[in-house]
Amino acid sequence: MQDPLHTVTLNFSDGVSRSFSVGAESSILDAALQAEIPLLYQCRSGSCSSCIAQLAEGEAHTRAGASSTLLANEYAAGQRLLCLCQARSDCTFDLDYGSEVGSRVVSEVHAFVDKVERIASNVVRLTLELADGDWLEFRPGQFVQVQVPGFGVLRSYSPASTVASLPKLQLLVRLLPGGAMSGFLQEKAQVEDVLTLSGPFGAFFLREEHKRAPHIFVAGGTGLAPILSMIDSLRQGSGRKPPMLLSFGCATPDALFCLDDIELRRQWLPTLETRICVDREATGELHQGSPVSALREGDVRGPDTVAYLCGPQPMIDAASARLIELGVAPANIFSEQFVASH
Ligand code: FES
Missing domain, CATH: 3.40.50.80 (Nucleotide-binding domain of ferredoxin-NADP reductase (FNR) module)
Structure with a gap:
């Protein structure tokens, strides 16, 4: 049987609206990205909440079996994670960011460890300096992902600094017993070590x-x-x-x-x-x-x-x-x- 098509309309906070077609089986995020609509997203698996939107009209449900971070009352109030959401009719969503926000390109950059300072019982301030020629645009509040050397895992941190201080970038890292980044910072990190970062991500930023x-x-x-x-x-x-x-x-x-x-x-x-x-x-x-x-x-x-x-x-x-x-x-x-x- 052919996948029925529905029309989804996204209203951005700057008054711009974009519509596209989506099959019942594909996620609204995938269909929007295919239609080159600049949405915020990151994990594509329901865990980061970057792709949150408010259902204003129509019916759209979380894919059966998917687990999302939305609370039952948030879901009942019409909030949806677009990466897990499928349309059941034509529908309209409101987004709380402007149409130009998601168009920012995610970049991967390298940065040198400049300083590692223990600033509280369980917090380290990590100052990085971007490698020559690398640049990372972000809005205040957004986060970057850091590959933890030797652990093969990614960790997310929101810079405490702004783009005005680039190429320097400050991250606050909470130390956790057995944590990958905690282990790296406490036992291995040396000035001039090179870290790989990507970003920006996230829908939490100064409006x-x-x-x-x-x-x-x-x-x-x-x-x-x-x-x-x-x-x-x-x-x-x-x-x-x-x-x-x-x-x-x-x-x-x-x-x-x-x-x-x-x-x-x-x-x-x-x-x-x-x-x-x-x-x-x-x-x-x-x-x-x-x-x-x-x-x-x-x-x-x-x-x-x-x-x-x-x-x-x-x-x-x-x-x-x-x-x-x-x-x-x-x-x-x-x-x-x-x-x-x-
Ligand atoms: S992209 Fe992370 S929850 Fe949807």
């Missing part, structure tokens, strides 16, 4: 269209990396800076890191307010509790407030719920789950 709106950033652990990149990008941009609030937390004071970098940015940016949180053992000006518990009435400065959250999934869920309660529009909340991989 240009909201750059004048008040910003709230909530970061847990090394989820701080993409947030620092976003704050720096706002700092480096021209014009008046928006009000910004950063709430950053770790478990204990000895797990905190980059406090000097945060303080420096607070001094450079009079519109930036910061709250540093620890779950326990708070001393001095540290807030005791999660970075979500540090959010209060009055933090949402206007109906156009935009929020970026990066950290473990429970923190993201709690932060989203709290920010919505405080008056942030759900469509203005962008998040990325920080997943530790061994």
